[in-house]
Amino acid sequence: MIKLPTIHIGRLSLLLSILVWLSLLFVDLVRLFGVINNLNSGIAPEITWVLEILFFLTVYFFYNYNLQKNAQNEFLNLLWRAASTGIFASAAFLVIQLFYEFLGDSKLGQEPFLRNFFYHVHFALIAIFLISTTLLWKKLILYQKTKQVVQQWQTYEIGLLIAMFFVFFSQNTFGYSFIFGFVILTVLGGFLSVNLKWIPYLTFKEKWKSLLFLAIIIICSVYLFLQTNAYSSAQQTYPINLLDNLFLISLYVFILIYALFSFLVTLFNLPTSSVFEQKLTEAINFQRLSQSIQPEEDEEKVLDILMDSSMSASFADGAWLEMYQTDRNQTIIQTRWIEEKEKEELSQLIESNSAAQNWAKESKADLLNPLPLKISHPKFGSLLLVPLVINKSVIGRMVLCKELKDGFNKEMVSIIETFARQASISVENHRLLNQAIQNERYQEELKIAQRVQKALLPINLEHNQGFEICAYSNAADEVGGDYYDTFQLDQHRYALIIGDVSGKGTSAAFHMAQMKGVFQSLIQLNLSPKEFMIRSNAALSRCLERNHFITASIFIIDTLHHQVCHARAGHVPTLFYRSGNQKAEYLGIGGLGLGILRNMQYEKHVEEKEFTYHSGDILILFTDGIVEAKNQKSQQFGFERIRALVEVNHHLSPKEIQTKLIDSLHDFVGGDGLIDDDYSLLVVKFN
Amino acid sequence: MLSIETQQENQHYILQPKGEIDASNSVQLDESIRRLAENGAKSILVDGSAIEYISSAGLGVFMSYLEDFQEQGITLKIFSLSPRVLEVFQILGLDQLIPIFPEKEAALNAN
Numbered sequence: 001m002i003k004l005p006t007i008h009i010g011r012l013s014l015l016l017s018i019l020v021w022l023s024l025l026f027v028d029l030v031r032l033f034g035v036i037n038n039l040n041s042g043i044a045p046e047i048t049w050v051l052e053i054l055f056f057l058t059v060y061f062f063y064n065y066n067l068q069k070n071a072q073n074e075f076l077n078l079l080w081r082a083a084s085t086g087i088f089a090s091a092a093f094l095v096i097q098l099f100y101e102f103l104g105d106s107k108l109g110q111e112p113f114l115r116n117f118f119y120h121v122h123f124a125l126i127a128i129f130l131i132s133t134t135l136l137w138k139k140l141i142l143y144q145k146t147k148q149v150v151q152q153w154q155t156y157e158i159g160l161l162i163a164m165f166f167v168f169f170s171q172n173t174f175g176y177s178f179i180f181g182f183v184i185l186t187v188l189g190g191f192l193s194v195n196l197k198w199i200p201y202l203t204f205k206e207k208w209k210s211l212l213f214l215a216i217i218i219i220c221s222v223y224l225f226l227q228t229n230a231y232s233s234a235q236q237t238y239p240i241n242l243l244d245n246l247f248l249i250s251l252y253v254f255i256l257i258y259a260l261f262s263f264l265v266t267l268f269n270l271p272t273s274s275v276f277e278q279k280l281t282e283a284i285n286f287q288r289l290s291q292s293i294q295p296e297e298d299e300e301k302v303l304d305i306l307m308d309s310s311m312s313a314s315f316a317d318g319a320w321l322e323m324y325q326t327d328r329n330q331t332i333i334q335t336r337w338i339e340e341k342e343k344e345e346l347s348q349l350i351e352s353n354s355a356a357q358n359w360a361k362e363s364k365a366d367l368l369n370p371l372p373l374k375i376s377h378p379k380f381g382s383l384l385l386v387p388l389v390i391n392k393s394v395i396g397r398m399v400l401c402k403e404l405k406d407g408f409n410k411e412m413v414s415i416i417e418t419f420a421r422q423a424s425i426s427v428e429n430h431r432l433l434n435q436a437i438q439n440e441r442y443q444e445e446l447k448i449a450q451r452v453q454k455a456l457l458p459i460n461l462e463h464n465q466g467f468e469i470c471a472y473s474n475a476a477d478e479v480g481g482d483y484y485d486t487f488q489l490d491q492h493r494y495a496l497i498i499g500d501v502s503g504k505g506t507s508a509a510f511h512m513a514q515m516k517g518v519f520q521s522l523i524q525l526n527l528s529p530k531e532f533m534i535r536s537n538a539a540l541s542r543c544l545e546r547n548h549f550i551t552a553s554i555f556i557i558d559t560l561h562h563q564v565c566h567a568r569a570g571h572v573p574t575l576f577y578r579s580g581n582q583k584a585e586y587l588g589i590g591g592l593g594l595g596i597l598r599n600m601q602y603e604k605h606v607e608e609k610e611f612t613y614h615s616g617d618i619l620i621l622f623t624d625g626i627v628e629a630k631n632q633k634s635q636q637f638g639f640e641r642i643r644a645l646v647e648v649n650h651h652l653s654p655k656e657i658q659t660k661l662i663d664s665l666h667d668f669v670g671g672d673g674l675i676d677d678d679y680s681l682l683v684v685k686f687n
Numbered sequence: 688m689l690s691i692e693t694q695q696e697n698q699h700y701i702l703q704p705k706g707e708i709d710a711s712n713s714v715q716l717d718e719s720i721r722r723l724a725e726n727g728a729k730s731i732l733v734d735g736s737a738i739e740y741i742s743s744a745g746l747g748v749f750m751s752y753l754e755d756f757q758e759q760g761i762t763l764k765i766f767s768l769s770p771r772v773l774e775v776f777q778i779l780g781l782d783q784l785i786p787i788f789p790e791k792e793a794a795l796n797a798n
Contacts, residue, residue: 504710549747592783596781
C-alpha cells in the first residue's frame with residue numbers, strides 16, 4: 001500500500017491560489033504584449049475567466065478552512081479580521097496611488113505592463129477582502145441558526161457560484177441579464193442580512209468596539225468600490241476586465257448591506273444593552289444559587305450569593321441578612337454597605353411599621369412574599385423585606401435598603417423572591433444532606449452496639465447429659481433489653497436465667513448490660529434463688545433509672561437429684577410440661593419485679609419453690625414480647641397458644657419445639673406484621 | 688393513642704386513661720399524675736376500665752411514684768382493670784404494692 005501524504009488543505013489552497021494568480025497575471029501580460037505589438041497572441045479571454053473563477057474558488061477554500069480551524073470565533077474577533085483585511089487592502093491601494101502620483105507623467109508612470117501588474121494586485125486584494133468578509137458574515141448570520149436560515153444561505157451560495165460563471169455568458173457587458181442576476185442576489189443578500197442575533201450578546205463596551213470595526217469595514221468597502229469604478233472608466237489601458245464581475249459586485253453590495261444593518265442595529269441596541277446584561281447576570285446568579293452546596297461547605301456561601309445577586313438586581317444601596325436560630329435569638333450573618341447604627345435605626349422603623357408587623361405574624365410561611373416598605377429615614381427611602389422560608393417556617397430575612405423612595409418595582413421584587421426561594425432550597429438541601437450524613441453515622445454506631453450486645457448473650461449454653469437446651473432472641477430495634485444466660489454451679493447443678501428490661505431500644509440495652517454484670521457476679525456466690533433475687537434487687541436498684549425495672553426468672557437445676565429450684569421476679573410465668581400426665585401448666589409463684597421496691601421491703605415479695613422433674617419434661621422460658629405479640633385484629637398471641645403448642649409438640653427436640661413456636665408466632669402476627677417488642681425463648685428438655 | 692380525663696369527686700381525683708399506654712405516650716400519664724400531686728391531691732384514683740393495653744413503660748410510671756407518694760402521704764388506687772391488664776400488673780407483682788379494686792365504689796370506700 002502506498003501511503004498518501006496527508007494533504008494540508010489550508011496550505012494547498014493558499015499555494016494553488018498564488019499559482020493561479022501568477023498564471024492569470026502571465027496570461028494577461030502576454031495578451032497585453034500582443035495588443036501593444038499588434039500581434040495575435042492567440043489567447044482567448046475564456047482562459048482568463050477560467051483562471052479568475054479558479055482564483056475565487058481557491059481563495060474561498062483557503063478562508064473557509066482557516067475560519068473553521070480557528071475555533072476562537074468571538075464576534076469582535078471576527079469583525080476585527082474583516083476590518084483588518086479591509087484596512088490592508090485599502091492601504092495597499094493608497095500606496096499604489098501615491099506611487100503613481102509621485103511618478104507623475106514620467107515614462108515609468110505610463111508603462112502599461114507595470115499598470116497591469118498593479119491592476120492584478122488590486123484585483124487579488126479586492127477578491128480576498130470580499131470573499132473573506134463574506135465568510136465572516138456567514139458565521140454571524142448562522143449564529144443560532146435555524147433550518148430555514150441555513151437553506152437561505154445555501155441558496156445564496158449557489159447563486160454566487162452561478163454568478164462566477166456568468167462572465168462566459170455576458171462577456172462582461174452590462175445587459176438586462178446582468179441587472180437581473182444582480183437584483184436577485186441583492187434581494188437574497190438583503191433577506192439574509194436580517195439575521196443579527198449575535199448583537200444582543202455583546203456587552204456595552206463590545207458594542208462600541210464593534211461599531212468602530214463596522215465603520216471601518218463600511219468605509220473600506222466604499223473606498224474600494226469607488227476605486228474599482230475608476231479602473232472601469234479607464235478601460236483602454238487594460239485589455240481584460242477582471243473587476244466588472246457579477247460575483248464581485250454582488251459581494252460588494254452584500255457586505256455593505258450587512259455591515260450597514262449591523263451598524264445601525266448595534267447603534268440602536270446600545271441604550272438597552274444594560275437591561276440585557278442585567279437579565280443575563282440574573283440568570284447566571286440564579287444558576288449559581290441553584291447549584292447545591294457541598295456538605296463540607298458552609299451555608300454562608302449561598303447566602304453570600306443571594307445578597308450579591310439581590311443587591312445587583314435591585315440596585316440596592318445597602319442590605320443585611322438575619323438568620324433566626326432555634327432559640328429565636330437573631331444572629332446577623334451579613335451586612336453590606338450599611339453601618340451598625342443605621343441598621344439599628346432601620347430595624348426599629350421596621351418594628352414600628354404596622355404592615356411589617358402583620359407580615360411578621362403571617363402564620364403560613366410559604367405564603368409570605370417580599371414586602372416593600374416606605375420609611376422616613378434621613379438616608380434611606382425604601383426597604384424590601386425578603387423572607388427565607390424552609391419547610392414552611394421562616395428561618396431568616398433579608399432587608400434591602402435603597403436611598404430612593406419606592407425604589408423596588410414589581411420585576412425586581414419578583415426576581416428577588418425567586419432568588420430567595422432558590423437560596424432557601426439550597427440551604428435546606430444542605431441541611432438535609434448534613435442530617436443524612438449524621439444519621440448514617442448514628443446507624444453505623446448502632447450497628448456496632450448491636451454487635452457488642454449480641455456478644456453479651458451466650459453462644460454456648462452450659463448443660464450436661466441431664467437435659468438439652470436451646471435459645472432464641474430477637475430485638476425490635478437494633479439493640480434490645482432481653483437477656484438469658486446459663487451457668488454451671490458444680491458438677492451436677494446448673495443455673496438458668498432469663499431477664500427483660502422495661503422499655504426497648506438503646507436505654508434497655510444499657511440496662512441489659514448492667515443486668516448481665518450483676519447476675520454474673522451474684523451467681524458465683526452460690527445463692528439460693530430467693531437470695532439471688534433479693535441481692536439482684538439491691539444491686540440493680542442503685543443503677544436503674546427511677547421508672548425502669550427488670551423482670552427475671554432463675555432456675556437452678558440439679559441433675560443428680562432431678563430437682564429444680566426457682567424464683568420469679570415479676571417475669572412472665574414459665575411453662576412446665578409434665579410427661580407424666582402429658583399436660584403443660586404455668587408455674588404459679590409470686591415475685592415482684594427488680595428495681596420496683598428499692599429497700600429491704602423487697603424480701604417480703606419474693607418466693608422460692610422447688611419441684612422434681614422426670615424424663616421428657618419440658619421447661620419453656622420466654623419474655624413478654626411473645627405473649628403480647630399482636631395480629632392484625634389486635635389479638636395477643638397469649639399464654640394459651642404457647643401452652644397448646646407445647647402439648648402438641650412435646651415429643652420433638654428442644655430445637656424443633658423452638659422452631660414450631662417461632663414459626664407459629666410469625667404466622668399469627670401475619671406475613672409483614674412486625675413484633676414491636678424484644679422477644680426471647682429458652683427451651684429445656686430433661687432426659 | 689391515649690387520652691386522659693381528670694375529674695374531682697370530693698377529695699378524690701379520678702384519672703381515666705383511654706386507649707393503649709406504651710413507651711410513646713407514657714409521658715402523658717406521668718405528667719397527669721405529677722400535676723395532680725403538685726396541685727396537692729391526697730387521693731388519686733385511676734379508672735382502668737378504658738385501658739386497652741399497658742406496656743412495661745406504662746407500668747414504670749405507676750412504679751416510679753410508689754416511694755414518693757408513700758413519703759408525701761398520697762394514696763394511689765386503681766380500679767376496674769380489664770382482666771388482661773390486671774394480669775400484667777399481677778405478673779409484675781405491682782398488685783402487691785398498689786391497691787387494685789374491682790370497681791369504683793370499693794376503691795372509694797377503702798382506706
